[in-house]
Amino acid sequence: MFSEAEKDFLKTQRLARLATVSADGQPDVSPVGFQFDGVHILVGGRAPQKTLKYKNVVSGQSLVAIVIDDLETIDPWKPRGIKIHGRAEIVENSVIKITPIIHWHWGISGTSFDIQKVTWNK
Numbered sequence: 450m451f452s453e454a455e456k457d458f459l460k461t462q463r464l465a466r467l468a469t470v471s472a473d474g475q476p477d478v479s480p481v482g483f484q485f486d487g488v489h490i491l492v493g494g495r496a497p498q499k500t501l502k503y504k505n506v507v508s509g510q511s512l513v514a515i516v517i518d519d520l521e522t523i524d525p526w527k528p529r530g531i532k533i534h535g536r537a538e539i540v541e542n543s544v545i546k547i548t549p550i551i552h553w554h555w556g557i558s559g560t561s562f563d564i565q566k567v568t569w570n571k
Contacts, residue, residue, distance in 0.1 A: 451488075451549075454558045455531060459485040459517060467492060467545075468514040469505035469537070477501045483517070490515055490533065490547040497543040506537045506545055513537045513547060521556065529556025 468478045518530025533552040
């Protein structure tokens, strides 16, 4: 599960990069807007059915990765973010719903470069 600090961070962010894989194994990464419901990452958009990310998930390639990050400050340099490996499914209104399997965070608690790995119950 996400810590309170991670949840607070995710609720303040709007942009991410989502990596999917096509049925023939071609990776693709896309900048996306997203919402966070407290557990899942939800990715929608205009005409999502026309996008590669949607087509890749619909084709059965449900394993995805998403990175949500920013720079808290540039002086001093303080990057922070969360990387999530998860399982994607298409839900209502053609939204991609990502259920985390494992995630890492940096700069959210501890030092900026203290990477922490959290495995979710499957």
